[in-house]
Amino acid sequence: MKVTVVGAGAVGASCAEYIAMKNFASDVILLDIKEGYAEGKAMDLMQTASLNAFDTRITGTTGDYSKTAGSDIAVITSGIPRKPGMTREELIGINAGIVKDVSSNLIKHSPDVTIIVVSNPMDTMTYLVHKTTGLPKNRIIGMGGALDSARFKYRLAEALECPISDVDGMVIGGHSDTGMIPLTRLATRNSVLASEFLAEDRLEQVKEDTKVGGATLTKLLGTSAWYAPGAAVSGLVQAIACDQKKMFPCSALLEGEYDLDDICIGVPVILGKGGIEKIVPMDLTDAEKAKLQESAAAVRKTNGLLEL
Numbered sequence: 001m002k003v004t005v006v007g008a009g010a011v012g013a014s015c016a017e018y019i020a021m022k023n024f025a026s027d028v029i030l031l032d033i034k035e036g037y038a039e040g041k042a043m044d045l046m047q048t049a050s051l052n053a054f055d056t057r058i059t060g061t062t063g064d065y066s067k068t069a070g071s072d073i074a075v076i077t078s079g080i081p082r083k084p085g086m087t088r089e090e091l092i093g094i095n096a097g098i099v100k101d102v103s104s105n106l107i108k109h110s111p112d113v114t115i116i117v118v119s120n121p122m123d124t125m126t127y128l129v130h131k132t133t134g135l136p137k138n139r140i141i142g143m144g145g146a147l148d149s150a151r152f153k154y155r156l157a158e159a160l161e162c163p164i165s166d167v168d169g170m171v172i173g174g175h176s177d178t179g180m181i182p183l184t185r186l187a188t189r190n191s192v193l194a195s196e197f198l199a200e201d202r203l204e205q206v207k208e209d210t211k212v213g214g215a216t217l218t219k220l221l222g223t224s225a226w227y228a229p230g231a232a233v234s235g236l237v238q239a240i241a242c243d244q245k246k247m248f249p250c251s252a253l254l255e256g257e258y259d260l261d262d263i264c265i266g267v268p269v270i271l272g273k274g275g276i277e278k279i280v281p282m283d284l285t286d287a288e289k290a291k292l293q294e295s296a297a298a299v300r301k302t303n304g305l306l307e308l
């Protein structure tokens with residue numbers, strides 16, 4: 001199993017590290033345009049192999065796509081991250097060109113690849129890859145909801161004063177400060193609804209803290225987060241590589257599902273060796289349906305800025 005990670009920055013390197021630590025891939029290729037950067041990150045990570053007991057070979061390259069040839073899965077993390085006070089949508093001007101160029105180079109060398117898009121604004125970058133590459137829709141996946149759901153569970157456990165392993169919850173919708181939809185109505189602690197333990201205003205606070213999860217970290221760190229994003233991507237990669245049939249909310253191209261068409265946005269999907277093997281329908285309330293339509297309208301507005 002060969003996995004390419006484009007962008008050896010904060011998220012790319014974290015993602016490569018988590019993939020290696022899980023020890024399911026034979027090769028990880030790290031590619032960056034900054035001279036020597038990916039080679040340096042790869043060497044540093046390889047020097048953890050004996051310490052962390054993994055056999056995955058991590059190889060770095062400065063822009064040589066021939067090294068990525070025959071990749072089963074590729075992760076696109078190349079592009080600029082936001083600074084405090086910015087929205088993800090403001091990154092479109094620089095990142096759209098990078099993502100378009102990178103995805104076309106990847107496919108030239110790995111025509112059967114499954115692409116996971118991480119670069120922001122992620123839903124729009126995922127849509128861009130659909131519009132410009134011609135890859136089948138099941139093989140283009142945007143990562144956002146897996147991360148947002150992990151942050152939701154963190155906030156739920158904080159409010160419930162319980163271990164994170166006790167809680168379950170999911171975030172659907174656009175990967176943006178305003179577009180995320182943490183499904184508080186369905187959140188549970190060991191099958192008991194979170195609403196049995198938490199007052200409505202506390203659940204509302206959990207929802208709001210989840211939505212600004214990325215912005216909160218960006219303010220604290222001066223740039224956006226990388227540990228949880230890297231871990232979330234590695235989970236998606238593993239589900240595909242190991243044909244796990246695992247369910248994650250991911251940005252998927254919708255063609256009528258959830259009453260949405262020609263848009264990539266976060267909904268629950270099953271990931272296995274076929275990439276997105278199924279888009280899972282959900283019984284949403286009218287209010288949740290309306291929120292999803294509102295979130296989609298915002299994603300469409302950003303998609304409208306693409307030069308396709």
Ligand SMILES: NC(=O)c1ccc[n+]([C@@H]2O[C@H](COP(=O)([O-])OP(=O)(O)OC[C@H]3O[C@@H](n4cnc5c(N)ncnc54)[C@H](O)[C@@H]3O)[C@@H](O)[C@H]2O)c1
Nearest residue numbers: 007009010011032033078079080081118119120122143229
């Ligand atoms: N979808 C998500 O949930 C999520 C989570 C975290 C970060 N992100 C996004 O991921 C992106 C990367 O974030 P980061 O913190 O790793 O940034 P970073 O600056 O640390 O790393 C980005 C890397 O991309 C490289 N790069 C730029 N253009 C390239 C090209 N054409 N080819 C190859 N490499 C190129 C840069 O040299 C740099 O090393 C940002 O757009 C960020 O907003 C998304």
Ligand SMILES: O=C(O)C[C@H](O)C(=O)O
Nearest residue numbers: 082088120214215224225
């Ligand atoms: O917040 C960001 O800009 C990066 C990423 O989308 C995140 O949610 O951590």
